[in-house]
Amino acid sequence: MSDLIGRPAFPNLTELELPALESGINVADGHARYEPSVSQHKIIDRLPELFCQAAETPVSVLDREAQRAYLTAVGQHSALTGTEVLSCYSSSVAMEIFSLALMTCGVRKVALIHPTFDNIPDILTRAGMHLLPVAEDHLLDGTAGLPAGIEVLFVTTPNNPTGWILSRDALAHWARICASRGIILALDTSFRGFDERSCYDHFSVLAESGCRYVVIEDTGKLWPALDLKVGFLVFPPDEPLPLRRVYTEILLGVSPLVLLLVRCFAEDAGEGGFAELHQFIRSNRDLLRGRLAGAEIHSPDQASRISVERIAVPPGMSGTQVSSALRRRGVHVLPCGQFHWAEPEAGAQFVRVALSRPPGLLRAAADAILGCLRP
Numbered sequence: 001m002s003d004l005i006g007r008p009a010f011p012n013l014t015e016l017e018l019p020a021l022e023s024g025i026n027v028a029d030g031h032a033r034y035e036p037s038v039s040q041h042k043i044i045d046r047l048p049e050l051f052c053q054a055a056e057t058p059v060s061v062l063d064r065e066a067q068r069a070y071l072t073a074v075g076q077h078s079a080l081t082g083t084e085v086l087s088c089y090s091s092s093v094a095m096e097i098f099s100l101a102l103m104t105c106g107v108r109k110v111a112l113i114h115p116t117f118d119n120i121p122d123i124l125t126r127a128g129m130h131l132l133p134v135a136e137d138h139l140l141d142g143t144a145g146l147p148a149g150i151e152v153l154f155v156t157t158p159n160n161p162t163g164w165i166l167s168r169d170a171l172a173h174w175a176r177i178c179a180s181r182g183i184i185l186a187l188d189t190s191f192r193g194f195d196e197r198s199c200y201d202h203f204s205v206l207a208e209s210g211c212r213y214v215v216i217e218d219t220g221k222l223w224p225a226l227d228l229k230v231g232f233l234v235f236p237p238d239e240p241l242p243l244r245r246v247y248t249e250i251l252l253g254v255s256p257l258v259l260l261l262v263r264c265f266a267e268d269a270g271e272g273g274f275a276e277l278h279q280f281i282r283s284n285r286d287l288l289r290g291r292l293a294g295a296e297i298h299s300p301d302q303a304s305r306i307s308v309e310r311i312a313v314p315p316g317m318s319g320t321q322v323s324s325a326l327r328r329r330g331v332h333v334l335p336c337g338q339f340h341w342a343e344p345e346a347g348a349q350f351v352r353v354a355l356s357r358p359p360g361l362l363r364a365a366a367d368a369i370l371g372c373l374r375p
């Protein structure tokens with residue numbers, strides 16, 4: 001929504017995340033800001049050596065190795081052989097390339113999971129797409145209706161902010177429907193590294209169905225690498241969308257050093273790093289829930305394992321009120337209205353707290369939340 005000269009009527013979620021980078025307690029953005037583990041520290045300590053290694057190695061080798069290490073660590077074995085993979089600066093850049101490719105081909109009608117992080121509907125809308133919201137529950141039980149004319153089904157799994165996951169059966173169901181109706185099935189799996197339940201081999205299900213698909217993988221949320229990350233745009237070699245052409249209009253490739261770092265972090269993740277990360281996030285989630293227990297607050301996403309947690313504020317208050325009150329105390333969380341991109345009121349009861357933080361920071365954030373609920 002914007003006024004006549006295109007000024008938005010309200011800030012997007014990223015604009016709400018920005019002030020948290022300046023000062024105060026930042027549990028707003030979903031980026032990884034925790035203390036590196038012992039083995040992650042060893043990688044960071046090798047940076048000068050990795051820089052030289054990256055400079056001496058052909059970038060095609062570094063690219064392939066980063067892709068192999070990451071896709072293997074998250075269980076996507078069928079992507080290693082049967083797909084084309086384009087490495088991007090971030091998942092949002094991959095998303096932008098995908099949207100421009102759709103626009104080029106005259107695609108307009110996209111069914112999109114609701115709620116989800118607002119830059120996904122925003123990027124699609126800016127590329128001229130018309131969006132139809134699809135509820136998580138209806139995706140999971142297969143009852144979501146895709147009206148005639150839908151050309152893309154876009155699902156974020158695990159979903160941000162709810163942690164909801166598209167099961168293997170539900171993926172197979174939608175892949176079959178997409179195959180029979182010529183719909184492109186698009187997935188954003190940026191949070192899958194946090195949840196083993198979303199590390200089944202999606203690409204074998206997709207290939208078996210014969211549907212058109214585009215998957216956006218991402219390392220950006222996983223490791224405390226100061227936003228040195230890649231997003232991977234993954235699709236079948238015979239996909240007619242001009243993804244490679246749009247990609248080359250935007251990028252030659254990503255930094256060899258970043259590719260090498262991603263490989264190192266991904267290999268570490270596969271060798272126990274993910275188990276450690278899952279334990280860390282679980283412990284932070286327990287800490288937050290424990291601290292808030294007893295207040296008139298609840299966690300609607302009991303099954304979530306991703307690195308953000310939604311909490312419902314008490315009746316009579318709104319997420320926007322609570323996040324504004326917290327901001328005045330220097331504590332930054334996200335109000336959830338904008339995640340519900342088609343119906344902001346549906347998110348009014350929630351705020352989102354980032355869990356990929358040092359436990360001490362989360363404790364302080366939880367105490368501030370309690371403080372602003374007391375009369």
Ligand code: EGV
Pocket residue numbers: 014017028029030031092117119160
């Ligand atoms: C989250 C920030 C972008 C995004 C954060 C995010 N916004 N890329 N425009 O990376 O959940 O906080 O996804």
